[in-house]
Every structure is written in structure tokens, then in C-alpha cells.
Amino acid sequence: MWGKFYICIKDLHPDSGENGYKPLNQCDMATIKFFTRAKKGDKKISNIYLRLRSGKDIDLTVKSGEKIRPDHFNNNSGTVRNIADEELKDEINDKLRDLSAIVLKNLPKNNEEITKDWLENTINRFYNPDQKEKSDTNNLFGFIEDFIAKAPTRPTKTESPACYKQIREYKRTFHYLKEFAKKEKRTIDFKDINSDFYNGFIQYLQGLTLAKEQHMAKNTIGKKIQTLKIFLNAATDEGKNNNFLFKSKSFKAINEPSYNIYLNEDELKRIFELDLSKDLRLDRIRDLFIVGCWTGLRYGDWNKVDKKNIEDGFLEIKQSKTGGEIVIPVHPNVAYILDKYNGNLPRIISDQKMRDYLKEVAKMAGITGEVEKTITRGGLPDTKTLKKWEMVGTHTGRRSFATNMYKMRVQTITIMAITGHKTEASFLKYIKVTPREHAQKMREIWSKHLTKAVN
Numbered sequence: 001m002w003g004k005f006y007i008c009i010k011d012l013h014p015d016s017g018e019n020g021y022k023p024l025n026q027c028d029m030a031t032i033k034f035f036t037r038a039k040k041g042d043k044k045i046s047n048i049y050l051r052l053r054s055g056k057d058i059d060l061t062v063k064s065g066e067k068i069r070p071d072h073f074n075n076n077s078g079t080v081r082n083i084a085d086e087e088l089k090d091e092i093n094d095k096l097r098d099l100s101a102i103v104l105k106n107l108p109k110n111n112e113e114i115t116k117d118w119l120e121n122t123i124n125r126f127y128n129p130d131q132k133e134k135s136d137t138n139n140l141f142g143f144i145e146d147f148i149a150k151a152p153t154r155p156t157k158t159e160s161p162a163c164y165k166q167i168r169e170y171k172r173t174f175h176y177l178k179e180f181a182k183k184e185k186r187t188i189d190f191k192d193i194n195s196d197f198y199n200g201f202i203q204y205l206q207g208l209t210l211a212k213e214q215h216m217a218k219n220t221i222g223k224k225i226q227t228l229k230i231f232l233n234a235a236t237d238e239g240k241n242n243n244f245l246f247k248s249k250s251f252k253a254i255n256e257p258s259y260n261i262y263l264n265e266d267e268l269k270r271i272f273e274l275d276l277s278k279d280l281r282l283d284r285i286r287d288l289f290i291v292g293c294w295t296g297l298r299y300g301d302w303n304k305v306d307k308k309n310i311e312d313g314f315l316e317i318k319q320s321k322t323g324g325e326i327v328i329p330v331h332p333n334v335a336y337i338l339d340k341y342n343g344n345l346p347r348i349i350s351d352q353k354m355r356d357y358l359k360e361v362a363k364m365a366g367i368t369g370e371v372e373k374t375i376t377r378g379g380l381p382d383t384k385t386l387k388k389w390e391m392v393g394t395h396t397g398r399r400s401f402a403t404n405m406y407k408m409r410v411q412t413i414t415i416m417a418i419t420g421h422k423t424e425a426s427f428l429k430y431i432k433v434t435p436r437e438h439a440q441k442m443r444e445i446w447s448k449h450l451t452k453a454v455n
Contacts, residue, residue: 148167184200190242261388290337292394293400294331298395314330315327406431
């Protein structure tokens with residue numbers, strides 16, 4: 001692990017000694033460690049701090065310039081945990097490693113010069129090596145850098161600033177753009193965004209090898225193109241870009257239908273009735289999931305389900321992602337679970353842990369049917385056969401709500417008023433009704449129609 005450094009000062013400062021460095025007898029010890037100060041279990045985005053120690057007199061702690069969810073960071077190693085939910089782990093780890101090297105390389109010879117101001121200025125120069133270039137928003141990379149810096153306060157289409165996940169996507173896409181430019185050994189500016197760039201960038205993304213030696217999925221690549229178009233649209237609106245080739249039909253965010261499961265009423269009943277009294281961890285996870293399945297809320301809004309938001313049997317909340325106000329009738333299962341916790345649900349945990357625990361619950365409930373899932377990676381189809389419980393996640397709750405309501409023949413516009421979908425087309429792509437279930441629904445309607453005709 002490189003989170004902690006022990007580097008001899010003689011290796012850092014040119015002098016008159018042998019090979020141009022200080023003699024060994026002038027060697028000191030300098031160490032750097034990264035950590036977060038958040039309490040255990042805190043998921044709120046927090047600063048990563050840098051602690052520099054040199055000899056007996058120097059012990060300084062300042063903000064490193066990087067931020068992360070504390071449960072995604074290992075204070076012992078000083079690195080981002082290797083979890084799939086943290087897409088920026090490689091970029092943040094690289095930044096911290098490079099920052100350490102810069103601080104140690106530029107460490108003053110005289111301990112009296114190693115001050116907090118010096119350390120903060122060194123970190124600032126690391127992130128802004130050329131202030132003039134950084135402030136030049138008339139070029140593509142300069143504009144994107146400025147766009148990301150302002151993202152926490154810049155209103156989006158929902159009139160709310162971008163959330164942490166969206167900003168993470170901005171940063172990740174920008175990282176790939178810079179790596180692509182480096183690979184091509186050329187500068188990429190607004191004028192260079194054309195079909196050749198589009199095809200080359202997609203080929204570059206297809207060739208990347210990510211976690212578990214997997215290539216980037218087709219829909220993930222499409223997300224990067226979509227994010228690039230967000231940058232270009234913003235630059236166009238601000239008069240920075242007059243190249244409109246990115247608006248052509250051929251410059252599209254590639255995608256393929258994603259196979260995501262839902263749980264039917266019988267499966268939800270089996271999960272709800274599962275006896276987990278001997279495992280309070282899974283008991284709480286199950287209860288939170290059932291609430292998600294009967295409210296249609298996104299995972300980030302589950303913690304808003306409490307008695308203070310309920311009146312006359314209706315839950316009224318403001319959605320975090322869209323900012324929209326919604327009203328949801330309280331399902332009997334939700335009412336039962338709220339009573340179980342005196343009106344306040346257990347706190348939600350990290351999405352990654354929640355998904356892992358939900359799979360345990362689903363497996364215990366006998367959700368064991370097999371499903372076939374195909375994802376295009378590196379331009380080639382990758383097909384796997386999985387047990388249904390292996391595909392259960394936090395978003396399964398929202399999909400289950402939408403699909404089960406649709407199967408109950410609740411009007412589409414009514415379901416959309418709760419899920420927040422803006423168009424019927426996007427909603428119909430979202431629900432997970434199989435062709436057989438559609439046929440069954442039609443047969444039931446025919447049967448009722450024929451019965452009425454006979455009577």
C-alpha cells in the first residue's frame with residue numbers, strides 16, 4: 001500500500017553531496033498519510049485530509065483537495081476501497097499518489113520553511129499548475145474543468161445542482177477524454193469534435209479493461225457520450241462552441257436494452273413474510289426494501305419515509321433527484337413496517353452493502369429462478385445465466401412497484417405521477433413485463449369481455 005510514505009530527504013533535494021544529493025548523514029524521515037475525519041458509517045461526502053510529518057517538529061494536516069464518501073475510503077491504507085460502487089477509485093488513488101510525490105519532492109530543506117501555508121500552496125499548485133490555462137474556458141478541456149468546478153452550485157434542468165453521482169460521472173468522463181487525448185498524442189478542442197473523434201473515442205472506450213478484467217459495457221460507453229454532449233451543449237449555450245456536429249443523429253449515445261428484473265407480488269409476499277428475527281441486520285434491510293417496493297421511491301429517498309411526512313394515509317415528499325413533489329398512498333405493508341419502528345425507519349446504508357444484503361434475503365426467500373443476461377462489452381456480446389436473487393438490488397424495488405402497478409391495471413398516468421416519469425415512452429421502457437405476461441393480460445381481458453357478451 002502506498003497510503004503511507006517513508007522517504008529520505010537526501011533523495012529529494014539536490015546539493016553538493018555525491019551524485020548531486022545531500023550526504024547520508026543529513027537524512028531525515030518524512031511521511032504522508034491520507035484519511036477522512038467522518039464518523040463510522042457516515043455517507044456524506046467528506047474531505048480527504050493529508051497529514052505530513054517530518055522529524056520531531058513537523059506535523060501538519062490540511063485538506064488534500066479530494067473528496068469521497070467516508071465508507072468508500074480505507075484510513076489504514078490511505079486509499080479508496082476496491083468497491084464497484086466507487087467508479088472514481090483509480091482516479092482518486094492516482095491523484096493522491098501523485099500529490100504525495102509532489103509534496104515530498106518539493107519539501108524545503110529547512111524545517112522552518114515547512115509551514116501549513118507552504119503545504120496548502122503546494123497542493124494548490126498541484127491542482128492548478130498553470131492558472132492561465134485553467135481559467136481559459138474558451139478551449140474544451142478548460143471549459144469542462146470550469147464546468148465541473150461549478151457543478152455543485154450550477155442549476156440543472158431540475159433547477160437543483162448536480163448530485164454527487166452526477167458530478168462523479170462528469171469527472172469520470174473528463175478523465176477518459178484526457179486519457180484518450182494522451183493516447184492520441186494530440187490536443188482535443190471544440191473544433192475537433194466530429195465523426196472521426198466520435199468513432200475513435202468509442203473504440204478507445206471499448207478497448208479499456210476495467211475491474212475484474214471486463215471491458216466497458218455498451219450502455220456505460222453511451223453514458224460517457226451523453227455526458228460529453230452535456231458539456232458541449234453547455235459550451236454552446238455560453239457561446240464558447242460553434243461546432244454543432246455533436247448534434248447530428250450519427251453522434252448518438254449508444255445503448256442497448258438493459259435486462260433488469262422485478263419481483264412479482266408473490267415474491268414480495270415471500271420476502272415480507274420471511275422470519276428474520278434472529279438476524280436483525282437482514283431484518284432491517286428486508287423492511288427497507290419492502291418500503292421501496294410499495295412506494296416506488298428511489299433508494300436515496302427511502303430515508304424520507306417517516307411519520308412526519310404522512311397525513312391521512314398519504315406520504316408526501318420531495319424527490320431528491322428531480323425536486324418534484326409526489327404523493328403516495330401508504331400501502332398496508334409500509335404501514336406495518338412503520339409501526340414496527342415507531343414511525344421511523346432504520347437508517348439506510350451504502351448502496352453496495354445494501355445490494356449485497358438484499359441478495360442474501362432474496363436467496364433465503366427462494367427467489368431462485370434462472371435468468372439470462374446479455375451485455376455488450378468491447379463490441380462483443382457477453383451472455384451469462386444468473387439466479388434471479390443474484391440480480392436483486394436497491395433499484396429492483398422501484399421497478400417492482402412500477403411493474404406490479406401496471407399489471408394491476410392502474411392507469412399509466414397515475415403510476416407516472418408517483419414514479420416521476422415524464423413521458424409514457426420512457427415509462428414503458430422502465431417496466432419489466434415479459435411478452436408472456438402481456439399475452440396473459442390480453443387473454444384475461446378477452447375472457448372478461450366474452451363472459452359479459454354471453455351474459
